[in-house]
Amino acid sequence: KLENEGISFWIHVDAAYGGYARSIFLDENFEFMEKESLKEQLDRLKIVSKSVNWPVEPIYQAYKAISQVDSVTVDPHKLGYVPYPAGGIAFRTKLVRNIISFFAPYIFEQKDWERNPQLLGSFIMEGSKPGASAAAVWAAHRVIPLNMLGYGKLIGESVEGAQLFYNRLAASEPFTVKTGGFEKELVVRPLAQPDLNIVIYAFNIVGNRSLEVMNRLNRAIKDKLSYHEGKPILAHEAIVSSTELEVKTNKALPNYLKAMGIDVSTLDDESSVFVLRSCIMTPYLTSDYTDEDYIERFMAALLHACNAAVAELA
Template structure:
């Protein structure tokens, strides 16, 4: 294996090219299950008899079910997004991995519930292994860290903030039940301890764990009101607002820190925010760095956030550090060698060509900042990572990793846990996470994919490379060849930024047009042409997605881009938003120059046709 994994063997294919492989394994997995049922106490007779099966009622019920399944298939085909084709360049969607689809299917037949080990020994063990995979991916220390699967990134973010909130309140609880341990410390000092300091402090009174928890933020709103502010970049996902609402921290305590032209959190703005809060003696509960913003694919400079963190720690001001890598988390695999060591930057390019991560020597990625940001992830307290995004796993599969598994105790509902079969698996996982019942099948799906594609340069790294290289191809093509002559008008395609990751945002504008409303309208109309709105999905020949960057959310970060497209500042201030088209390049095939060229021909023709529909109609 090693260097030679072929991604093409891991997908069904845009034209179902690997149908035989899929079908053969599907059949095997079902046959195995079927015989497993039969051979559990082979001496037990059947319950459904041939006479039952030939009865009128049985046949009518079966017919009805088959009619429903036929209807289901029809609805799915009519109303689903054809993301399997490179003609789709929109939402974070594409083909998913065959091992993941089949892993899910197989495990559904056994239907384990990973809420409790007892209900799902096999898939609970898989979830524990997947958690360990995540830790390895983040270069967290084995044994000290922990991770699990959850429903999605919103839940993982919520769980991360829950950890932060409950931990931040512990020093206040210690002051109540063991004041001698924090003698002489002011409330400000107690609310400014680092995560490690807090955990070490709590470790001093293991016999008072339950009491400590009972006096923490979980007791009620009083302590929550003291924990301070939660800082997110302006590119924030709305799940952060939701999380703050739900956790009682409150929207009033979420601060959106300005981003720069590159849509990454500005370090000046971060410092300024912390200084202002400190001056008012308001603690910073936590700072979120985003690895792959949902709208731009921007990767925050986590290494710089860590510098800021160290600066303030030296002054006695600490905060929790969560990384929202729901989108970009898996991309860390592209930086890990076969022994899971982070590859030195100067060796990357050669390795990428050696391992076939990139096919073309001219592909330029990553920037030094992006490289350093991914490296810095290992210092985060918690990280959100979604297998259903860059893990190419079917929905829904989210995940969270925690750097120090002692943290689990402060959100958990049973103080004791059982060690089963030599593995450190909670007997009741539901008591250690936000959710309760959860599909063992999700764990099986992710586990199977991780076993087929190691989370390093030989496996997932290669898949990430295909996607990143495809997006690089699309970005350079859009940048260098984005000119469409439509009747007597010329339309220019402006890409937003050179992508930090695999998302290409862009807008169309008429050559010479300086009216932002006209430009926004053109792009909105283009979106309608390139989505289900006007042309349906199955008959559409190019599909993309869209978003708005509005002053309300983004401040004036988009201004320079708007200026580069034609409209001036006055226009920006008047319209207050710019409508953006958004292509998340997940297709694993667009790294190949020939495939790319072939599809760009089709996509260019489709773009021209859509612009004609808008302009010449």
């Protein structure tokens, strides 16, 4: 209606990480499924169990709405599992090509354009580059279809694994670490139920009211669970990433910190919370593939890191 009146605006979706997860919602004919039918299929195919209750309505509607936007960013080197730097942006209208195109005279001649106005090289936003990444993405999509039987199954099972890991963290009771002749009681809490397969959480010492001390503890834990040069990658029991969340832009943080025992009266707009982040890329956290409980193995690695971190801070 507004466009007919000459009023319009551009809607862009940054789906660089989560864009591939739309495959979960597509049936074998690449049709977006109705929510209840989707949940039935995901459960029947052992992709996402009904007990997990995913996707919730806002997530379902968000992925459904992607087809209506003007442009979408998607990075195959993230949830596309392509091991080469590969990023892409899709536009609804081909008219955008005329804005971003550049015909370098040392690459193209006028006759090239006349023969083939679809020349890909002129529409690359970052200039000329090798085609290996594009070939890798093409090959991956040919082998693994972009629906629930391909990428959807792979990513969907990682979503279930993330939900299970979240549930495990949420159910955790305070635990004791013993180091250097003294004991400390710690607590761990996830920040929020994951929308996809990223779980954010943090530890604190029971009785500690200082955000600074809590941040130092989690930085130390992150250091113990990080890659260190000279140590073989497979020698690491687990590796986590991290991020910092600003209180002024995350209104839910004060309640989270209060639940962690932090004195929220000391917070200001400059306060930030250092949190741990686990991107569950593997489908093997569920019981569909193995009898081994990898979540408990990861929890054991976290406990070991907590012991080392507390000893370091003592």
